[in-house]
Amino acid sequence: MNFLKKVDKAVFYPAAVICILFIAWMALVPESAGQTLNNALNFINSNFAWLYILSISAFVIVCLVIAFSKYGNIRLGKDDDRPEYSTFTWFAMLFSAAMGIGIIFWGVAEPISFFSNPPVGEAYTKEAGQWALRQTVFHWGIHPWSVYALVGMALAYVGFRKGLPGRISSIFVPILGEDNLNGKWAKVIDIFAVLASIAGIAVSLGLGSMQINGGLSFLYGIEVNDFMTGIIIVVLTIIFCGSAAVGIEKGMARVSNTNVALMIILMSFFLIFGPTKYILESIATVLGDYLQNIIWLSGYADPNGIYQEKVGFNWIGAWTVFYWAWWISWGPFVGGFVAKVSKGRTIREFILGALIVPTLVCTVWMVLFGGTAIHMELYGQGGIAEAVAANIDSALFVTLGNLPIPMISGIVAVFLIGTFFITSADSATFTVAMYSSGGDMNPDARVKVFWGVIEGLITIALLVAGGLQALKAASVLTAFPFMLIILGIIYCMFKLLKQPSGKMSTLKK
Helix, strand or coil: CHHHHHCCHHHHHHHHHHHHHHHHHHHHCHHHHHHHHHHHHHHHHHHHHHHHHHHHHHHHHHHHHHHCCHHHHCECCCCCCCCCCCHHHHHHHHHHHHCHHHHHHHHHHHHHHHHHCCCCCCCCCHHHHHHHHHHHHHHCCHHHHHHHHHHHHHHHHHHHHCCCCCCHHHHHHHHHCHHHCCCHHHHHHHHHHHHHHHHHHHHHHHHHHHHHHHHHHHHHCCCCCHHHHHHHHHHHHHHHHHHHHHCHHHHHHHHHHHHHHHHHHHHHHHHHHCCHHHHHHHHHHHHHHHHHHHHHHHHCCCCCCHHHHHHCCCHHHHHHHHHHHHHHHHHHHHHHHHHHCCCCCEHHHHHHHHHHHHHHHHHHHHHHHHHHHHHHHHHCCCCHHHHHHHCHHHHHHHHHCCCCCHHHHHHHHHHHHHHHHHHHHHHHHHHHHHHCCCCCCCCCHHHHHHHHHHHHHHHHHHHHHHHHHHHHHHHHHHHHHHHHHHHHHHHHHHHHHCCCCCCHHHCCC
16 A cells, blocks of 8 residues: 555545445445436526526636737746647547547437427427537537636646646636645645546546447347346446556557547548538538537526426526536546646647537537438438437437447447547546646556546446436536636636746745
8 A cells, every 4th residue: 555655645545435435325325326417417507507507608708708819828847848749649639538428329329309399399300400519519519618618728838838737727826825735725726626637537438338349239139238237237337447557658548549540530431432522511500500509508597497397397407517527527626637648739729729629529520420310310210319219328329229330330430439538438537537636747546546446336326326317417517616616717727827937936925
């Protein structure tokens, strides 16, 4: 246990104890724990949906303001520093860490869910199809990437430009003071960052393992159940812990490049064998529709319950607020990981690179996959919406079953889910280990493995306690305090950017 001498005890031990107690609670009284989480989720959705919506819209505005201001020319590091990774590898790691499992799981499932049960208009119509694709792109567009850009830019700035430890609390030096960065409030901030990260990755690990189980069922007839999903989580946890222990340079960068190559193969497959003309026209139409309505979409909170009355549940809470919370809970670990691999880039390059390119990739991906499924429902043999309603994990594989060589494409899809699982969890374990080791940019491999095991156990516990709903609840609840922390990051960043360049020790107090 010598590696524990290197951790920040005031962060590591409280966060670890909270996680272990949470796992025990989920395991011992799963039904009661699941219901408690659901009740808390309903409370947040009923009373604070507006705050999530306004906050994440503010993140977008702040990112654009900083990028196009005079501060955009500031380099994340010394003035003569240059990027350590090629632009392709940087984008590959950014995308693999931030979105991987999610876009595969929801690429078909979300558009088809909206198409078959829209909160406006009639289901199973051409209008419903276009609305479904636009709303999906909104959920996966510039708003989530603004969270990662904002947190990552702030961490890279204080770490590489100001020479402060690589942890969330370092950003709050204008409020806490440099002498109090090891004080109790700094530790509280870092504990929340650790807990939010673990909850956020648990959602993705849960989704990924459920979908792999669905894929194995499609390919080989393996039964879909909690036990099999748990086995998948255990196997992949062992793999990503090994990758995390090896290190970013040898592990994450290589797997990320593989991910992007497989993504291109799968996207090309859908474009060639799917409804090509319909897809290309839909990409142009949906992108224009999204840009034209982005301001309205950014602020809509359904105050009169129009959506809820139409579908019979809190649609904004179940979809938009869940996504905003999920991205926020991913903020500390994706931001921390992206900061680690972004030394030498300018603030403008960092923000615009993290906003524009991933948004375009997500748009193309969602329209390729979701548009193909919707086209099959409108003009083909259909059956996808019915299958998704029965088992949401099957969405991608049911769609592949209606295209040529489904067994081969299914194997590629399962492998891609697995590699995205590894890269997302790899980045999470690195960042959580960094935060719980006092901001050490090279945390001990055993600390990373410890948190990797915790992530796997929490994912299993949440699936047992309530499945997808419990995963959503954990993400939304832990994201709430970190959302407030990000609002504080905005204030602190503007204060820091106005100060002279150089490390904190050289600044006038």
